[in-house]
Amino acid sequence: MLPSPAISSEPTHGLWKKGIQAGLPIAIGYMPVAFTFGLLAKAAGLSLFETVGMSIIVFAGASQYIALSMVAAASGAAELILTTFIMNIRHLLMSASLKERAEDEPKWIKAIYAFFITDETFSVAATSQEKKITASYLLGLGLAAYSSWVVFSGAGYLMGSGLPESLQASMGIALYAMFIALLVPAAKKSRKVIALAGTAAVLNSLFSFIPFLSGGWGIILSTLIAAVSIEFFVKGDERNE
Amino acid sequence: MNDNLIWVIIGMGLVTYIPRMLPLVMFHTNNLHPRVQGILKNVPFAILGALIFPGVLTINPDSVLYGVIGAAAAFIAAWLNLNVIIVVLASILVLYGYTFL
Structure with missing residues:
Protein backbone atom coordinates (compact mmCIF):
# COMPACT_ATOMS: atom_id res chain seq x y z
CA MET A 1 0.00 0.00 0.00
CA MET A 171 -36.02 -6.62 -7.53
CA GLY A 172 -39.21 -5.49 -5.83
CA ILE A 173 -37.75 -6.85 -2.59
CA ALA A 174 -34.74 -4.50 -2.72
CA LEU A 175 -36.05 -1.56 -0.67
CA TYR A 176 -37.70 -3.83 1.89
CA ALA A 177 -34.50 -5.84 2.22
CA MET A 178 -32.69 -2.58 2.87
CA PHE A 179 -35.17 -1.55 5.56
CA ILE A 180 -34.75 -4.96 7.20
CA ALA A 181 -30.97 -4.65 7.00
CA LEU A 182 -31.16 -1.27 8.75
CA LEU A 183 -33.52 -2.51 11.44
CA VAL A 184 -32.11 -5.90 12.44
CA PRO A 185 -28.69 -4.82 13.79
CA ALA A 186 -30.37 -2.17 15.96
CA ALA A 187 -33.06 -4.61 17.08
CA LYS A 188 -30.42 -7.14 18.16
CA LYS A 189 -29.06 -4.60 20.59
CA SER A 190 -32.21 -3.03 21.97
CA ARG A 191 -35.60 -4.36 23.00
CA LYS A 192 -36.93 -0.85 22.69
CA VAL A 193 -36.19 -0.92 18.96
CA ILE A 194 -38.08 -4.21 18.63
CA ALA A 195 -41.04 -2.73 20.49
CA LEU A 196 -41.04 0.41 18.33
CA ALA A 197 -40.82 -1.37 15.00
CA GLY A 198 -43.19 -4.15 16.07
CA THR A 199 -45.88 -1.78 17.31
CA ALA A 200 -45.73 0.39 14.20
CA ALA A 201 -45.72 -2.68 11.92
CA VAL A 202 -48.82 -4.17 13.57
CA LEU A 203 -50.66 -0.82 13.58
CA ASN A 204 -49.83 -0.04 9.97
CA SER A 205 -50.95 -3.52 8.91
CA LEU A 206 -54.27 -2.97 10.69
CA PHE A 207 -54.63 0.51 9.19
CA SER A 208 -54.14 -0.90 5.70
CA PHE A 209 -57.64 -2.37 5.98
CA ILE A 210 -59.14 1.07 6.61
CA PRO A 211 -59.60 2.87 3.29
CA PHE A 212 -59.09 6.47 4.43
CA LEU A 213 -55.95 5.52 6.34
CA SER A 214 -54.24 4.07 3.30
CA GLY A 215 -51.58 6.09 1.53
CA GLY A 216 -49.73 8.52 3.71
CA TRP A 217 -51.82 8.63 6.87
CA GLY A 218 -51.36 5.02 7.97
CA ILE A 219 -47.58 5.38 8.13
CA ILE A 220 -47.71 8.69 10.01
CA LEU A 221 -50.27 7.48 12.54
CA SER A 222 -48.65 4.13 13.26
CA THR A 223 -45.21 5.75 13.56
CA LEU A 224 -46.47 8.47 15.90
CA ILE A 225 -48.50 6.14 18.11
CA ALA A 226 -45.57 3.73 18.42
CA ALA A 227 -42.97 6.46 19.05
CA VAL A 228 -45.10 8.21 21.68
CA SER A 229 -46.51 5.20 23.52
CA ILE A 230 -43.18 3.37 23.75
CA GLU A 231 -41.54 6.52 25.05
CA PHE A 232 -44.02 6.65 27.90
CA PHE A 233 -43.98 2.91 28.64
CA VAL A 234 -40.24 2.53 28.64
CA LYS A 235 -39.57 5.68 30.65
CA GLY A 236 -36.03 5.84 31.91
CA ASP A 237 -35.14 2.19 32.31
CA GLU A 238 -33.55 1.66 28.94
CA ARG A 239 -31.46 4.72 28.37
CA ASN A 240 -28.39 2.72 27.44
CA GLU A 241 -28.73 2.64 23.69
CA MET B 1 -54.80 19.22 -18.80
CA ASN B 2 -51.59 18.61 -20.73
CA ASP B 3 -50.92 22.30 -21.22
CA ASN B 4 -50.60 23.06 -17.56
CA LEU B 5 -49.20 19.70 -16.46
CA ILE B 6 -45.78 21.20 -15.93
CA TRP B 7 -47.34 23.71 -13.52
CA VAL B 8 -49.07 20.90 -11.68
CA ILE B 9 -45.71 19.15 -11.41
CA ILE B 10 -44.16 22.30 -9.96
CA GLY B 11 -47.03 22.51 -7.49
CA MET B 12 -46.50 18.86 -6.52
CA GLY B 13 -42.83 19.65 -6.04
CA LEU B 14 -43.59 22.57 -3.73
CA VAL B 15 -46.02 20.70 -1.48
CA THR B 16 -43.52 17.84 -1.28
CA TYR B 17 -40.53 20.06 -0.53
CA ILE B 18 -42.12 22.24 2.15
CA PRO B 19 -42.75 19.44 4.72
CA ARG B 20 -39.23 18.15 4.03
CA MET B 21 -37.68 21.51 4.72
CA LEU B 22 -39.77 23.27 7.39
CA PRO B 23 -38.84 21.40 10.61
CA LEU B 24 -35.19 21.08 9.65
CA VAL B 25 -34.78 24.76 8.82
CA MET B 26 -37.43 26.61 10.82
CA PHE B 27 -38.00 24.86 14.14
CA HIS B 28 -36.08 26.14 17.12
CA THR B 29 -35.65 22.88 18.91
CA ASN B 30 -32.66 23.52 21.12
CA ASN B 31 -34.78 23.52 24.25
CA LEU B 32 -37.19 20.74 23.39
CA HIS B 33 -38.64 18.80 26.30
CA PRO B 34 -36.58 15.59 26.79
CA ARG B 35 -39.76 13.57 26.24
CA VAL B 36 -40.25 15.13 22.81
CA GLN B 37 -36.59 14.56 21.99
CA GLY B 38 -37.03 10.92 23.00
CA ILE B 39 -40.07 10.59 20.77
CA LEU B 40 -38.26 12.09 17.79
CA LYS B 41 -35.38 9.67 18.35
CA ASN B 42 -37.89 6.81 18.33
CA VAL B 43 -39.28 7.80 14.94
CA PRO B 44 -36.66 6.09 12.73
CA PHE B 45 -37.20 2.65 14.26
CA ALA B 46 -40.97 2.96 14.37
CA ILE B 47 -41.14 4.14 10.77
CA LEU B 48 -38.98 1.20 9.65
CA GLY B 49 -41.59 -1.16 11.08
CA ALA B 50 -44.37 0.68 9.27
CA LEU B 51 -42.43 0.81 6.01
CA ILE B 52 -41.74 -2.94 6.07
CA PHE B 53 -45.24 -4.10 7.04
CA PRO B 54 -47.59 -4.73 5.40
CA GLY B 55 -45.81 -3.59 2.20
CA VAL B 56 -43.33 -6.45 1.98
CA LEU B 57 -46.18 -8.97 1.91
CA THR B 58 -47.65 -7.44 -1.23
CA ILE B 59 -44.62 -7.15 -3.53
CA ASN B 60 -46.14 -9.98 -5.51
CA PRO B 61 -49.90 -9.46 -5.67
CA ASP B 62 -50.44 -13.16 -6.42
CA SER B 63 -48.45 -14.61 -3.56
CA VAL B 64 -47.85 -13.50 0.01
CA LEU B 65 -45.32 -16.32 0.29
CA TYR B 66 -43.11 -14.52 -2.20
CA GLY B 67 -42.73 -11.53 0.07
CA VAL B 68 -42.27 -13.77 3.11
CA ILE B 69 -39.41 -15.63 1.45
CA GLY B 70 -37.73 -12.38 0.41
CA ALA B 71 -38.13 -10.90 3.88
CA ALA B 72 -36.81 -14.09 5.52
CA ALA B 73 -33.74 -14.06 3.26
CA ALA B 74 -33.10 -10.41 4.14
CA PHE B 75 -33.63 -11.10 7.83
CA ILE B 76 -31.14 -13.97 7.90
CA ALA B 77 -28.53 -12.01 5.95
CA ALA B 78 -29.01 -9.00 8.23
CA TRP B 79 -28.82 -11.20 11.33
CA LEU B 80 -25.39 -12.36 10.13
CA ASN B 81 -24.34 -8.69 10.17
CA LEU B 82 -23.72 -8.63 6.44
CA ASN B 83 -23.35 -5.25 4.75
CA VAL B 84 -26.64 -3.62 3.67
CA ILE B 85 -25.81 -3.89 -0.01
CA ILE B 86 -25.06 -7.62 0.37
CA VAL B 87 -28.36 -8.12 2.18
CA VAL B 88 -30.18 -6.40 -0.69
CA LEU B 89 -28.40 -8.39 -3.42
CA ALA B 90 -28.81 -11.68 -1.54
CA SER B 91 -32.57 -11.27 -1.19
CA ILE B 92 -32.94 -10.33 -4.86
CA LEU B 93 -30.96 -13.46 -5.79
CA VAL B 94 -32.98 -15.73 -3.52
CA LEU B 95 -36.25 -14.49 -5.01
CA TYR B 96 -34.83 -14.62 -8.54
CA GLY B 97 -33.93 -18.26 -7.90
CA TYR B 98 -37.33 -18.93 -6.34
CA THR B 99 -39.17 -17.77 -9.49
CA PHE B 100 -37.49 -20.59 -11.41
CA LEU B 101 -38.51 -23.31 -8.95
Whole structure:
Protein backbone atom coordinates (compact mmCIF):
# COMPACT_ATOMS: atom_id res chain seq x y z
CA MET A 1 0.00 0.00 0.00
CA LEU A 2 1.28 3.44 -0.88
CA PRO A 3 1.95 5.83 1.95
CA SER A 4 -1.10 8.05 2.12
CA PRO A 5 -0.37 11.64 1.16
CA ALA A 6 -0.81 13.76 4.29
CA ILE A 7 -4.07 12.85 5.93
CA SER A 8 -6.78 14.99 4.40
CA SER A 9 -7.46 18.06 6.45
CA GLU A 10 -11.06 17.92 5.34
CA PRO A 11 -12.96 15.23 7.15
CA THR A 12 -16.01 16.21 5.10
CA HIS A 13 -14.41 14.68 2.04
CA GLY A 14 -14.68 11.20 3.51
CA LEU A 15 -18.23 11.79 4.70
CA TRP A 16 -19.35 12.64 1.21
CA LYS A 17 -18.02 9.30 -0.01
CA LYS A 18 -19.56 7.49 2.93
CA GLY A 19 -22.88 9.02 2.01
CA ILE A 20 -22.65 7.82 -1.58
CA GLN A 21 -21.75 4.34 -0.36
CA ALA A 22 -24.69 4.29 2.01
CA GLY A 23 -26.89 5.44 -0.87
CA LEU A 24 -25.99 2.53 -3.17
CA PRO A 25 -28.60 0.11 -1.79
CA ILE A 26 -31.20 2.84 -2.31
CA ALA A 27 -29.98 3.41 -5.85
CA ILE A 28 -30.43 -0.29 -6.58
CA GLY A 29 -33.83 -0.34 -4.92
CA TYR A 30 -35.08 2.70 -6.83
CA MET A 31 -34.06 1.21 -10.16
CA PRO A 32 -37.10 -1.00 -10.80
CA VAL A 33 -39.50 1.47 -9.17
CA ALA A 34 -38.30 4.40 -11.28
CA PHE A 35 -38.11 2.27 -14.40
CA THR A 36 -41.73 1.21 -13.98
CA PHE A 37 -42.71 4.81 -13.29
CA GLY A 38 -41.21 5.82 -16.64
CA LEU A 39 -43.11 3.07 -18.42
CA LEU A 40 -46.43 3.98 -16.80
CA ALA A 41 -45.88 7.68 -17.44
CA LYS A 42 -45.56 6.98 -21.14
CA ALA A 43 -48.71 4.89 -21.04
CA ALA A 44 -50.51 7.73 -19.24
CA GLY A 45 -49.60 10.07 -22.08
CA LEU A 46 -46.89 12.18 -20.46
CA SER A 47 -44.02 13.50 -22.56
CA LEU A 48 -40.43 12.51 -21.78
CA PHE A 49 -39.87 16.07 -20.53
CA GLU A 50 -42.82 15.84 -18.13
CA THR A 51 -41.83 12.37 -16.92
CA VAL A 52 -38.22 13.18 -16.14
CA GLY A 53 -39.28 16.64 -14.95
CA MET A 54 -41.61 15.11 -12.38
CA SER A 55 -38.84 12.87 -11.07
CA ILE A 56 -36.42 15.82 -10.93
CA ILE A 57 -38.85 18.22 -9.24
CA VAL A 58 -40.96 15.99 -7.00
CA PHE A 59 -38.67 13.04 -6.16
CA ALA A 60 -41.28 11.06 -4.23
CA GLY A 61 -42.16 7.60 -5.48
CA ALA A 62 -45.62 6.79 -4.25
CA SER A 63 -47.10 10.21 -4.98
CA GLN A 64 -45.67 10.20 -8.50
CA TYR A 65 -47.41 6.89 -9.17
CA ILE A 66 -50.66 8.26 -7.83
CA ALA A 67 -50.26 11.39 -9.93
CA LEU A 68 -50.09 9.20 -13.04
CA SER A 69 -53.33 7.44 -12.27
CA MET A 70 -54.95 10.81 -11.57
CA VAL A 71 -53.68 12.28 -14.84
CA ALA A 72 -55.08 9.22 -16.61
CA ALA A 73 -58.40 9.78 -14.84
CA ALA A 74 -58.31 13.48 -15.84
CA SER A 75 -58.46 14.68 -12.23
CA GLY A 76 -58.15 18.39 -11.54
CA ALA A 77 -54.88 20.13 -10.73
CA ALA A 78 -55.94 21.13 -7.20
CA GLU A 79 -56.98 17.59 -6.34
CA LEU A 80 -53.69 16.22 -7.64
CA ILE A 81 -51.60 18.69 -5.64
CA LEU A 82 -53.64 18.15 -2.47
CA THR A 83 -53.25 14.36 -2.75
CA THR A 84 -49.50 14.78 -3.20
CA PHE A 85 -49.37 16.96 -0.11
CA ILE A 86 -51.24 14.40 1.99
CA MET A 87 -49.06 11.55 0.73
CA ASN A 88 -45.89 13.43 1.64
CA ILE A 89 -46.84 15.12 4.87
CA ARG A 90 -45.00 12.35 6.73
CA HIS A 91 -41.77 14.02 5.68
CA LEU A 92 -42.51 16.56 8.45
CA LEU A 93 -41.92 13.82 10.97
CA MET A 94 -38.70 12.69 9.33
CA SER A 95 -37.39 16.22 8.97
CA ALA A 96 -38.09 16.95 12.65
CA SER A 97 -36.44 13.69 13.70
CA LEU A 98 -33.42 14.35 11.50
CA LYS A 99 -32.98 17.79 13.02
CA GLU A 100 -32.29 16.15 16.37
CA ARG A 101 -29.19 14.55 14.90
CA ALA A 102 -28.19 17.16 12.33
CA GLU A 103 -24.85 18.91 12.64
CA ASP A 104 -25.11 22.63 13.30
CA GLU A 105 -24.83 24.03 9.79
CA PRO A 106 -26.19 27.13 8.02
CA LYS A 107 -29.90 27.04 7.31
CA TRP A 108 -29.50 27.38 3.55
CA ILE A 109 -27.43 24.21 3.50
CA LYS A 110 -30.11 22.37 5.44
CA ALA A 111 -32.68 23.77 3.02
CA ILE A 112 -30.75 22.12 0.19
CA TYR A 113 -30.31 18.69 1.68
CA ALA A 114 -33.88 18.67 3.00
CA PHE A 115 -34.95 18.18 -0.61
CA PHE A 116 -33.43 14.70 -0.57
CA ILE A 117 -35.43 13.39 2.38
CA THR A 118 -37.37 10.28 1.38
CA ASP A 119 -38.46 7.22 3.37
CA GLU A 120 -35.29 5.52 2.24
CA THR A 121 -32.67 8.26 2.63
CA PHE A 122 -34.13 9.16 6.02
CA SER A 123 -34.01 5.55 7.23
CA VAL A 124 -30.41 5.17 6.17
CA ALA A 125 -29.27 8.50 7.64
CA ALA A 126 -31.19 8.16 10.90
CA THR A 127 -29.85 4.66 11.62
CA SER A 128 -26.28 5.39 10.53
CA GLN A 129 -23.43 5.20 13.00
CA GLU A 130 -22.43 8.81 12.40
CA LYS A 131 -22.60 10.82 15.57
CA LYS A 132 -23.98 13.89 13.86
CA ILE A 133 -25.51 13.94 10.41
CA THR A 134 -23.61 16.36 8.20
CA ALA A 135 -24.53 18.02 4.92
CA SER A 136 -21.69 16.22 3.12
CA TYR A 137 -22.96 12.83 4.20
CA LEU A 138 -26.58 13.66 3.40
CA LEU A 139 -25.79 15.17 0.02
CA GLY A 140 -23.74 12.12 -0.98
CA LEU A 141 -26.53 9.85 0.17
CA GLY A 142 -29.24 11.97 -1.44
CA LEU A 143 -27.50 12.35 -4.79
CA ALA A 144 -26.84 8.62 -5.10
CA ALA A 145 -30.54 7.94 -4.58
CA TYR A 146 -31.71 10.91 -6.67
CA SER A 147 -29.60 10.16 -9.72
CA SER A 148 -30.87 6.59 -9.82
CA TRP A 149 -34.45 7.84 -9.52
CA VAL A 150 -34.12 10.42 -12.29
CA VAL A 151 -32.01 8.37 -14.71
CA PHE A 152 -34.15 5.24 -14.49
CA SER A 153 -37.40 7.20 -14.84
CA GLY A 154 -36.09 8.39 -18.18
CA ALA A 155 -34.76 4.94 -19.08
CA GLY A 156 -38.13 3.34 -18.39
CA TYR A 157 -39.85 5.90 -20.60
CA LEU A 158 -37.41 5.40 -23.46
CA MET A 159 -37.13 1.62 -23.30
CA GLY A 160 -40.87 1.35 -23.48
CA SER A 161 -40.91 -2.25 -22.33
CA GLY A 162 -40.52 -3.74 -18.91
CA LEU A 163 -37.57 -5.49 -17.38
CA PRO A 164 -37.78 -9.28 -17.69
CA GLU A 165 -40.64 -10.25 -15.41
CA SER A 166 -38.66 -12.53 -13.13
CA LEU A 167 -36.05 -9.82 -12.56
CA GLN A 168 -38.63 -7.06 -12.08
CA ALA A 169 -40.47 -9.16 -9.51
CA SER A 170 -37.39 -10.16 -7.54
CA MET A 171 -36.02 -6.62 -7.53
CA GLY A 172 -39.21 -5.49 -5.83
CA ILE A 173 -37.75 -6.85 -2.59
CA ALA A 174 -34.74 -4.50 -2.72
CA LEU A 175 -36.05 -1.56 -0.67
CA TYR A 176 -37.70 -3.83 1.89
CA ALA A 177 -34.50 -5.84 2.22
CA MET A 178 -32.69 -2.58 2.87
CA PHE A 179 -35.17 -1.55 5.56
CA ILE A 180 -34.75 -4.96 7.20
CA ALA A 181 -30.97 -4.65 7.00
CA LEU A 182 -31.16 -1.27 8.75
CA LEU A 183 -33.52 -2.51 11.44
CA VAL A 184 -32.11 -5.90 12.44
CA PRO A 185 -28.69 -4.82 13.79
CA ALA A 186 -30.37 -2.17 15.96
CA ALA A 187 -33.06 -4.61 17.08
CA LYS A 188 -30.42 -7.14 18.16
CA LYS A 189 -29.06 -4.60 20.59
CA SER A 190 -32.21 -3.03 21.97
CA ARG A 191 -35.60 -4.36 23.00
CA LYS A 192 -36.93 -0.85 22.69
CA VAL A 193 -36.19 -0.92 18.96
CA ILE A 194 -38.08 -4.21 18.63
CA ALA A 195 -41.04 -2.73 20.49
CA LEU A 196 -41.04 0.41 18.33
CA ALA A 197 -40.82 -1.37 15.00
CA GLY A 198 -43.19 -4.15 16.07
CA THR A 199 -45.88 -1.78 17.31
CA ALA A 200 -45.73 0.39 14.20
CA ALA A 201 -45.72 -2.68 11.92
CA VAL A 202 -48.82 -4.17 13.57
CA LEU A 203 -50.66 -0.82 13.58
CA ASN A 204 -49.83 -0.04 9.97
CA SER A 205 -50.95 -3.52 8.91
CA LEU A 206 -54.27 -2.97 10.69
CA PHE A 207 -54.63 0.51 9.19
CA SER A 208 -54.14 -0.90 5.70
CA PHE A 209 -57.64 -2.37 5.98
CA ILE A 210 -59.14 1.07 6.61
CA PRO A 211 -59.60 2.87 3.29
CA PHE A 212 -59.09 6.47 4.43
CA LEU A 213 -55.95 5.52 6.34
CA SER A 214 -54.24 4.07 3.30
CA GLY A 215 -51.58 6.09 1.53
CA GLY A 216 -49.73 8.52 3.71
CA TRP A 217 -51.82 8.63 6.87
CA GLY A 218 -51.36 5.02 7.97
CA ILE A 219 -47.58 5.38 8.13
CA ILE A 220 -47.71 8.69 10.01
CA LEU A 221 -50.27 7.48 12.54
CA SER A 222 -48.65 4.13 13.26
CA THR A 223 -45.21 5.75 13.56
CA LEU A 224 -46.47 8.47 15.90
CA ILE A 225 -48.50 6.14 18.11
CA ALA A 226 -45.57 3.73 18.42
CA ALA A 227 -42.97 6.46 19.05
CA VAL A 228 -45.10 8.21 21.68
CA SER A 229 -46.51 5.20 23.52
CA ILE A 230 -43.18 3.37 23.75
CA GLU A 231 -41.54 6.52 25.05
CA PHE A 232 -44.02 6.65 27.90
CA PHE A 233 -43.98 2.91 28.64
CA VAL A 234 -40.24 2.53 28.64
CA LYS A 235 -39.57 5.68 30.65
CA GLY A 236 -36.03 5.84 31.91
CA ASP A 237 -35.14 2.19 32.31
CA GLU A 238 -33.55 1.66 28.94
CA ARG A 239 -31.46 4.72 28.37
CA ASN A 240 -28.39 2.72 27.44
CA GLU A 241 -28.73 2.64 23.69
CA MET B 1 -54.80 19.22 -18.80
CA ASN B 2 -51.59 18.61 -20.73
CA ASP B 3 -50.92 22.30 -21.22
CA ASN B 4 -50.60 23.06 -17.56
CA LEU B 5 -49.20 19.70 -16.46
CA ILE B 6 -45.78 21.20 -15.93
CA TRP B 7 -47.34 23.71 -13.52
CA VAL B 8 -49.07 20.90 -11.68
CA ILE B 9 -45.71 19.15 -11.41
CA ILE B 10 -44.16 22.30 -9.96
CA GLY B 11 -47.03 22.51 -7.49
CA MET B 12 -46.50 18.86 -6.52
CA GLY B 13 -42.83 19.65 -6.04
CA LEU B 14 -43.59 22.57 -3.73
CA VAL B 15 -46.02 20.70 -1.48
CA THR B 16 -43.52 17.84 -1.28
CA TYR B 17 -40.53 20.06 -0.53
CA ILE B 18 -42.12 22.24 2.15
CA PRO B 19 -42.75 19.44 4.72
CA ARG B 20 -39.23 18.15 4.03
CA MET B 21 -37.68 21.51 4.72
CA LEU B 22 -39.77 23.27 7.39
CA PRO B 23 -38.84 21.40 10.61
CA LEU B 24 -35.19 21.08 9.65
CA VAL B 25 -34.78 24.76 8.82
CA MET B 26 -37.43 26.61 10.82
CA PHE B 27 -38.00 24.86 14.14
CA HIS B 28 -36.08 26.14 17.12
CA THR B 29 -35.65 22.88 18.91
CA ASN B 30 -32.66 23.52 21.12
CA ASN B 31 -34.78 23.52 24.25
CA LEU B 32 -37.19 20.74 23.39
CA HIS B 33 -38.64 18.80 26.30
CA PRO B 34 -36.58 15.59 26.79
CA ARG B 35 -39.76 13.57 26.24
CA VAL B 36 -40.25 15.13 22.81
CA GLN B 37 -36.59 14.56 21.99
CA GLY B 38 -37.03 10.92 23.00
CA ILE B 39 -40.07 10.59 20.77
CA LEU B 40 -38.26 12.09 17.79
CA LYS B 41 -35.38 9.67 18.35
CA ASN B 42 -37.89 6.81 18.33
CA VAL B 43 -39.28 7.80 14.94
CA PRO B 44 -36.66 6.09 12.73
CA PHE B 45 -37.20 2.65 14.26
CA ALA B 46 -40.97 2.96 14.37
CA ILE B 47 -41.14 4.14 10.77
CA LEU B 48 -38.98 1.20 9.65
CA GLY B 49 -41.59 -1.16 11.08
CA ALA B 50 -44.37 0.68 9.27
CA LEU B 51 -42.43 0.81 6.01
CA ILE B 52 -41.74 -2.94 6.07
CA PHE B 53 -45.24 -4.10 7.04
CA PRO B 54 -47.59 -4.73 5.40
CA GLY B 55 -45.81 -3.59 2.20
CA VAL B 56 -43.33 -6.45 1.98
CA LEU B 57 -46.18 -8.97 1.91
CA THR B 58 -47.65 -7.44 -1.23
CA ILE B 59 -44.62 -7.15 -3.53
CA ASN B 60 -46.14 -9.98 -5.51
CA PRO B 61 -49.90 -9.46 -5.67
CA ASP B 62 -50.44 -13.16 -6.42
CA SER B 63 -48.45 -14.61 -3.56
CA VAL B 64 -47.85 -13.50 0.01
CA LEU B 65 -45.32 -16.32 0.29
CA TYR B 66 -43.11 -14.52 -2.20
CA GLY B 67 -42.73 -11.53 0.07
CA VAL B 68 -42.27 -13.77 3.11
CA ILE B 69 -39.41 -15.63 1.45
CA GLY B 70 -37.73 -12.38 0.41
CA ALA B 71 -38.13 -10.90 3.88
CA ALA B 72 -36.81 -14.09 5.52
CA ALA B 73 -33.74 -14.06 3.26
CA ALA B 74 -33.10 -10.41 4.14
CA PHE B 75 -33.63 -11.10 7.83
CA ILE B 76 -31.14 -13.97 7.90
CA ALA B 77 -28.53 -12.01 5.95
CA ALA B 78 -29.01 -9.00 8.23
CA TRP B 79 -28.82 -11.20 11.33
CA LEU B 80 -25.39 -12.36 10.13
CA ASN B 81 -24.34 -8.69 10.17
CA LEU B 82 -23.72 -8.63 6.44
CA ASN B 83 -23.35 -5.25 4.75
CA VAL B 84 -26.64 -3.62 3.67
CA ILE B 85 -25.81 -3.89 -0.01
CA ILE B 86 -25.06 -7.62 0.37
CA VAL B 87 -28.36 -8.12 2.18
CA VAL B 88 -30.18 -6.40 -0.69
CA LEU B 89 -28.40 -8.39 -3.42
CA ALA B 90 -28.81 -11.68 -1.54
CA SER B 91 -32.57 -11.27 -1.19
CA ILE B 92 -32.94 -10.33 -4.86
CA LEU B 93 -30.96 -13.46 -5.79
CA VAL B 94 -32.98 -15.73 -3.52
CA LEU B 95 -36.25 -14.49 -5.01
CA TYR B 96 -34.83 -14.62 -8.54
CA GLY B 97 -33.93 -18.26 -7.90
CA TYR B 98 -37.33 -18.93 -6.34
CA THR B 99 -39.17 -17.77 -9.49
CA PHE B 100 -37.49 -20.59 -11.41
CA LEU B 101 -38.51 -23.31 -8.95
